[in-house]
Amino acid sequence: MSISRSGFSCTTFYKYGICMASLMCRKSTHMGLPFSIAQSHDRSYFDTATMALAFTPFWINLYTAAKLPSAWLAGVRVHSLSNTECETRxxxxxxxQNPFQSMYFAVQAMAAEMxxxxxxxxxxxxxxxPVSMLVANNRAHFSKKARGRLRFRCTDGAALEAAVREALASGxxxxxxxxxEGRDESGDLVSSFEFEWTVRGKAG
Structure with a gap:
């Protein structure tokens, strides 16, 4: 087992980080702070009612380790998140891996959906x-073997914002x-995914 210079093992640091993230989530909920507005019916995705206090890639990745361990163990990480786009790697x-010396398609789907x-x-x-969210449908296309590091980028922030606004306005x-789109280190398109998200405002 590898030991850091501070004397903590990697396992200890991992467990400590998860505990801290969970504690912050619970405290933000009990204090009534508006950090967890989204509520998802898809429990295989994030339990957004207890999203981490700081909505940044660091805390999202730490929270993923606790609440979405399959993606975390597979190596899916949030790299950047802005007002218009999000990138995972x-x-x-x-x-x-799959039996064909490339990345399993379901891992690519997790990174793309995230x-x-x-x-x-x-x-x-x-x-x-408060708005509920759920994936209704999805489509995928694979054009190259997934090897090395892949980055999945969604740039549809404007379309998502419009959908949320319309759902709240109409009820x-x-x-x-x-x-x-997932691209490899050469910039070549490896796979592309399309997701149909449904959003609905929640009463009260």
Whole structure:
């Protein structure tokens, strides 16, 4: 087991980080702070009712380790998140491989969905209103073997913002298709995913 210079093992640091993230989530909920506006019915995705206090890649990745361990163990990480786009990254390695010496398609799907879902959560948080979110459909296209490091980027922030705004204004559900493209270190398109998200304002 590797030991850091501070004397903590990697396992100890990992458990400490998860405990701290969970504690911050609970404290933000009990204090009534508006950090967790989105509420998802898809429990395989983030339990956004207890999202970490700081909505940044660092805390999102730490929270993923606690609440979405399959993606975390597969190596999916949030790299950047802005008002218009979100990028996730994942590297081909033994734990996420398929029998054909490339990355398993489901791991690519996790990274792609996360890039769209986090962008939607950010838009819901900006609205300041409770909104439910759920993936209704998805499509995928694979054009090259997934090897090395892949980056999945969704740039549909404007479309997601419009969907949230329309859902809140109408009081009815809205659907929106968004796209995430996965490219390798050479910049070549490896896979592309499209997700149909449904959003609906929640009463009260």
């Amino acid at each position: 994942v590297r081909h390695r033994w734990i996420n 890039s769209t879902g986090l962008l939607l959560i950010a838009k819901i948080r900006e609205s300041g209103q 009815e559900g809205r659907t929106v298709w968004v796209r995430s």
